Amino acid sequence: MTPADDLRFPEALAAALSLPFDYDDGDGVDFEPFPAFLSAEETTDWFRSWTGNAELTGDSFRVFGRDGTGGYAAFWLVRPDRPLVDQPVVFLGSEGETGVVARDLGAFLWLLAGGYGPWEAATSYEPDWTPRRNQELTAVAERFAAAHRQPASTVVEQATGEFPHFDDTVMELCR
Template sequence: MIPTDDRQFPAALAAALALPFDYNDGDGVDFEPFPAFLSAEETTDWFQSWTGNTELDGDNFRVFGQDGSGGYAAFWLIRPNHPLVHQPVVFLGSEGETGVVARDLGAFLWLLAGGYGPWEAATSYEPDWTPRHNQELAAVAERFATDCKQSPAAVVEQATREFPDFDDTIMELCR
């Protein structure tokens, strides 16, 4: 566990999540940001329900949004002694989907700018879906993460390469 209970959005995340995400009747981004991180209690309740393991807490996650089915997007606090903005962004879906979608907040901003939400980055259920570049989110990424600019495919590939055992790690916690 990373010793932090800071539940304030970093400025870059707050700027990105203040913008609208257009689902566009299934042809857009399926992401509903929260106005703040879930509380420690809410996060623990969710993580225990998701895993079926009441011995766990949610201290290693900062949940900041969901898809339409209730899957959560969160920072995974796995890097000791690193600030929140340098922690990976993960998705834990309502149907058991898991994925590390970005290695840090800067990469996540470019993922959003490229027209992907956490669900779209973690799953491949909609083969005909085409992402649409989001100019407003690109402006946020340019403002806060100029040095991290990359394509959504590169963002996901780097995150997956850095954390190849995320799914196994989470599934080992399930009962």
């Protein structure tokens, strides 16, 4: 696993997050990538604030972006002894929304290519919203995760199926 003090993104994530995400007045993807992972201290501060639990650390998350309201996208470090790219990607929204949106980085790349951001994959607040495939992100997914190709809906279905208790796990930490 990538040490917590290394704030650089894995190459595949850096390639995807270097591309623009167009919110398009609510018709696009609401995602603002960070230039690097949040530090361990910033992640701990955020997670304590988000949960209201001052006893926690943010050691289980590597935060790499947010939506416009301040919800965070992160790797959830739940698979012991596995590299960062094999950890699930989660969304923790500013209003308490939670969701596992991809089983690993390869699946996350296909989620992005399918026109979804972490918020769109984790929530269903906009029933009329329609994803728009992104050719540049498709090229990134093909370059780094060709063997993982799948529709965005399958990415989310597999992730939520593998981690059905994520919301309960996180809510138990809240005060």
